[in-house]
Structure formats: C-alpha cells, structure tokens
Amino acid sequence: MNERELIEHIRQLAGGGAAGLLLGIGDDCAVIEKDRETAWLLTMDTLVESVHFRRDWHPPELLGRKTVAVNVSDIAAMGGRPLFALLSLGLPANFSQDWVKQFSQGLAEACREYGCLLIGGDTVCCPERISLTLTVIGEMRKERVLYRQGAQPGDTVFVSGPLGWSAAGLALLQAGKTLEDEKWRQLLLAHLNPQPRVELGRFLAETGLVHSMMDMSDGLATDLAQLCKASRVGAVLEADLLPGSDGLAAAAKFLHEDALRWMISGGEDYELLFTAASTDNERLRQHAAAHGWSIYPVGTITAGQDVVLRRGGIEEQIAFQGFDHFRR
Ligand SMILES: [Mg+2]
Incomplete structure (x- = not known):
C-alpha cells in the first residue's frame, strides 16, 4: 500500500459527509462552515525525528519554526488566515531541557509572526524519537476558499x-x-x-x-x-x-x-x-x-x-x- 492508497482506505472507512462540512479528506485543509460568510480551515502535520529532521543538524529553534511553517503553509494553500494551533509534543524520557526551551522559543516566535495562538495540545513520552504534531485552524471567506479542484484545460x-x-x-x-x-x-x-x-x-x-x-x-x-x-x-x-x-x-x-x-x-x-x-x-x-x-x-x-x-x-x-x- 502506498501513501495515497492508505489515505483512500481510511477515507472510505471513516470519512463521509456531515452538516456544515464543506470539504473533508483530500485537500490541504478540511473546510467547515463557520457562519454565513466564513469557513474554518483545519490542518495537521507531523515531523518525526530521523524521517523529517535530524537532531544533530537541525537547530531546535528553527525546527520549532518549521513545525509551525509546514502547517501554516496548508492554510496559505487555501488562501486563508491562520488563527489557532494545538501542539502534540512527543519527547524521549531523557530529553534535554535546553533543546525543548529553544524549540519552544522558535515555535512561539513563528506562531506570533503568522498570527496564530497556541490554545492546547498534549505532551507524551516517545521512547525512541522526537515527534512533533501541530494542528492549525484558520479561517477564510467561504466564497474565496481556493481548492485543488478547479483547474481548467488551457490554464x-x-x-x-x-x-x-x-x-x-x-x-x-x-x-x-x-x-x-x-x-x-x-x-x-x-x-x-x-x-x-x-x-x-x-x-x-x-x-x-x-x-x-x-x-x-x-x-x-x-x-x-x-x-x-x-x-x-x-x-x-x-x-x-x-x-x-x-x-x-x-x-x-x-x-x-x-x-x-x-x-x-x-x-x-x-x-x-x-x-x-x-x-x-x-x-x-x-x-x-x-x-x-x-x-x-x-x-x-x-x-x-x-x-x-x-x-x-x-x-x-x-x-x-x-x-x-x-x-x-
Ligand atoms: Mg499541502
């Protein structure tokens, strides 16, 4: 099973429609009706040590920034404005306090720069590797949300x-x-x-x-x-x-x-x-x-x-x- 087949399998089991859901799995963000004019945009991305980054060559402050950047980019992809973030931080039991402080500094700075506020999350012990998951919530005028679908021949x-x-x-x-x-x-x-x-x-x-x-x-x-x-x-x-x-x-x-x-x-x-x-x-x-x-x-x-x-x-x-x- 490749990545696309895996996503499609899960989508068929757990996806579907609901009142207020404008778009589910398959784009950069899920799109949910907020009010008559506005939609919520929701996205989540994970960075895993040894897969997405190496601790020895990624300065922790820049990794904090990147954790925000890759998620905010999905909000940008729909034309939206990032507002809120939730962080799930998985760290080995013997984590370095210095590392976490610098990581958090970068994360906080990037959140401020992009205008999004951290409103919750989770911290867990992750024995082997650092794992960083961020959910970002944004908003956009409903009629202006840009989707992947919509490209036309000749474009x-x-x-x-x-x-x-x-x-x-x-x-x-x-x-x-x-x-x-x-x-x-x-x-x-x-x-x-x-x-x-x-x-x-x-x-x-x-x-x-x-x-x-x-x-x-x-x-x-x-x-x-x-x-x-x-x-x-x-x-x-x-x-x-x-x-x-x-x-x-x-x-x-x-x-x-x-x-x-x-x-x-x-x-x-x-x-x-x-x-x-x-x-x-x-x-x-x-x-x-x-x-x-x-x-x-x-x-x-x-x-x-x-x-x-x-x-x-x-x-x-x-x-x-x-x-x-x-x-x-
Ligand atoms: Mg994307």
Missing part, C-alpha cells in the same frame, strides 16, 4: 518561488555542510527554516483570478499530479521555465546531482502551486509584482490526465514521482 500553471532548494539543502546537510558555510546558507535555510507564503496565498485568493491552488510539500511532480487528479485534468510542464537559481546549479555540480531532479521531485519547498486562465496571466503577474511578489508560469493545464515534463522537445511522464512515505 497556466504557476509556482510562487524557486523549486528544489529544500532538497538541495538536505543533500548539502547530508554531505556535512552547516549553516556556517556562507556559500550554501540560503539552500540550507530553505530546508531548515522554510517560509510559507501566507500573505501571497491570501492575496491570490482575493484576486478571484485563481482557479485552483495547493502548497508544495512532496515535490512538483507529485503535487501537480494531485492538483490535476482533483481537477480531472492533465498538465504539461516546460523544463526551461522552472525557477531554480545559480546556487542550486552550483550545489548540483558540487554534489554530482541533477538540479532538474531536485526541482521536479524534491519535497518541502512550501511554495504555492496554482492555476489561472492564460488570458489573466499578465494581470495576475502585474498585481503580484505591485506587492513585491514574483510568480512563475511553468506550464499549462491540458484536457488529458497525464502530467508531462517537456524538455528539449522530448516529453516525459512524471506524475507522482515526488516523495511518498510508503513507496516500496
């Missing part, structure tokens, strides 16, 4: 920032690089301290021009395939349009890796992935630029169901080639 596919940086940062950490290494600092920070696009997400939703949106946690190949599946469409990506950077290219050269592979399959970029009518491209880019944001067109939504990467005239199927916790 332009956009991303909100450079791709592959987090994967490159992780590879550099694995190669022994540290934050003291000025040359690689930006890529390392992309992995250790990602910046969710909350303001941009809210802005995009309020324009009314965006048809579908999600955040990128599992890599473009998988995330775009999810968006396409939800919208019952396909997509063509243009390799030449994918935003990387000179630093990314330098890291790929240094580690004998493929920068394009990082951009397509590397997870944890936490940029936004969204689509809008191609006739609105220029308007959307100008609006965003007026607020200081760059958005990058990277491809087109098609009527099929394939997700394809076009590179030098050659087309390659890439659907779901990103990260999967249970791929065998």
Whole structure:
C-alpha cells in the first residue's frame, strides 16, 4: 500500500459527509462552515525525528519554526488566515531541557509572526524519537476558499518561488555542510527554516483570478499530479521555465546531482502551486509584482490526465514521482 492508497482506505472507512462540512479528506485543509460568510480551515502535520529532521543538524529553534511553517503553509494553500494551533509534543524520557526551551522559543516566535495562538495540545513520552504534531485552524471567506479542484484545460500553471532548494539543502546537510558555510546558507535555510507564503496565498485568493491552488510539500511532480487528479485534468510542464537559481546549479555540480531532479521531485519547498486562465496571466503577474511578489508560469493545464515534463522537445511522464512515505 502506498501513501495515497492508505489515505483512500481510511477515507472510505471513516470519512463521509456531515452538516456544515464543506470539504473533508483530500485537500490541504478540511473546510467547515463557520457562519454565513466564513469557513474554518483545519490542518495537521507531523515531523518525526530521523524521517523529517535530524537532531544533530537541525537547530531546535528553527525546527520549532518549521513545525509551525509546514502547517501554516496548508492554510496559505487555501488562501486563508491562520488563527489557532494545538501542539502534540512527543519527547524521549531523557530529553534535554535546553533543546525543548529553544524549540519552544522558535515555535512561539513563528506562531506570533503568522498570527496564530497556541490554545492546547498534549505532551507524551516517545521512547525512541522526537515527534512533533501541530494542528492549525484558520479561517477564510467561504466564497474565496481556493481548492485543488478547479483547474481548467488551457490554464497556466504557476509556482510562487524557486523549486528544489529544500532538497538541495538536505543533500548539502547530508554531505556535512552547516549553516556556517556562507556559500550554501540560503539552500540550507530553505530546508531548515522554510517560509510559507501566507500573505501571497491570501492575496491570490482575493484576486478571484485563481482557479485552483495547493502548497508544495512532496515535490512538483507529485503535487501537480494531485492538483490535476482533483481537477480531472492533465498538465504539461516546460523544463526551461522552472525557477531554480545559480546556487542550486552550483550545489548540483558540487554534489554530482541533477538540479532538474531536485526541482521536479524534491519535497518541502512550501511554495504555492496554482492555476489561472492564460488570458489573466499578465494581470495576475502585474498585481503580484505591485506587492513585491514574483510568480512563475511553468506550464499549462491540458484536457488529458497525464502530467508531462517537456524538455528539449522530448516529453516525459512524471506524475507522482515526488516523495511518498510508503513507496516500496
Ligand atoms: Mg499541502
């Protein structure tokens, strides 16, 4: 069973409809009616030691920030505003007080920055590894919530920032690089301290021009395939349009890796992935630029169901080639 099959199995057993439930399993957040105009957005994400982070190379303060960031990013993906958080903190019996204090400091700072208040949670002993689960609750004007479904053939596919940086940062950490290494600092920070696009997400939703949106946690190949599946469409990506950077290219050269592979399959970029009518491209880019944001067109939504990467005239199927916790 892969990750998607596992989720589908549980959804069939325990999912379903209810009064006030606007959307259950299958998007970045569950959406529940709050009042006539507003919806609650609910999301939960877990970071596990040795799976998502290593204690020896992740500064605890940045890990606290990341615990908030990855959740807040899911609220941003619907165009919403984060409000409340609940933390479940699993620690080994012999945990270091210093570590917990620094972790909590980072968590608290990030909560303040994104405007969300910690209102509860749980602390448990987790014998082997640290486990960090956060639930974030946000809100959004009901009629403006952006879902993964809604992409239409002919839409332009956009991303909100450079791709592959987090994967490159992780590879550099694995190669022994540290934050003291000025040359690689930006890529390392992309992995250790990602910046969710909350303001941009809210802005995009309020324009009314965006048809579908999600955040990128599992890599473009998988995330775009999810968006396409939800919208019952396909997509063509243009390799030449994918935003990387000179630093990314330098890291790929240094580690004998493929920068394009990082951009397509590397997870944890936490940029936004969204689509809008191609006739609105220029308007959307100008609006965003007026607020200081760059958005990058990277491809087109098609009527099929394939997700394809076009590179030098050659087309390659890439659907779901990103990260999967249970791929065998
Ligand atoms: Mg997400």
